[in-house]
Amino acid sequence: MVTPKKETEEGKHKEGKEDNDNADYGETVKECPECGSKNLIRDYERAELFCGDCGLVVAENIVDLGPEWRAFDFEQVSRRARVGAPMTYRIHDKGLSTLVTWSPTGHGQYKLKRWQQRTHIANTTERSFIFALSEIDRMACALRLPMNIREASSMLYRKAMKQRLIRGRSIEGIATAIIYITCRQYGVPRTLEEVRAISRVEQKEISRAYRFLLRELDLKVTPASPVDFVPRFCSLLDLSSNIQSNAIEIIKRATEKELTNGRGPIGIAAAAIYIAAILGGEHRTQKEVSDVTGVTEVTIRNRYKELSEQLDIDVLL
């Protein structure tokens, strides 16, 4: 007789490389695996290491090294504290494996239970899939994503489900990460902050699901280019097309001079737009640019100083 195997997450990770719970990781990682930024911030309140540029939570459960390490930027942390109310809906297999009780005489009973169990699994899977699709639809709608991205997201979710990657995880978290991935694949990247704002889960959960899916589905997501963000950010800031092309020009020059190395693309885009807007007489405050891009004012300031100095741009405020 085959006892239904309880599939724990650990069992599926061949290398046993779980992406969190590794206390050392937070101290060894030097740049964001998502955007390449070296602007990593330790948040000991939450025991997280996160990217100051794109917001990815790079490591969790990091070790507190003492007060001198706590001198992180409080502004950046408080920004991240604004999380939506989580409505976590999880499927778990708790108790399923104990449903079947084997006894030498109770074969019929076993079969019935097995059938009930199967039906239960089918229903749960179906229900969770329907729920996931409605979540994808809701978020895609809020982000005004075109139909093809919605469809691609649904298909990617189905793929993850077929590979049993959803079990034991938050459906909302996986669905959000999938939207984030698909937007990138289709060349219309959204920032983590943007998807966080319309998701029902917090940044940490999205980051975790994102890292998990990339690894388990072996997805290759190329780093977003700063240029990819410019049109949408400019339109959200109500800037003219002139500013848009000037911002792209600044980014091109910065890339040629390798000023973008080790810098997150969103921060570069935000700073370039900030500079271009001033030069073009359509000044937007750092706060306004920050609100739209999700990049902190501190980061915008740093990038803007670097870019204007290194590119010899005279920005007169």
Ligand SMILES: [Zn+2]
């Ligand atoms: Zn990053």
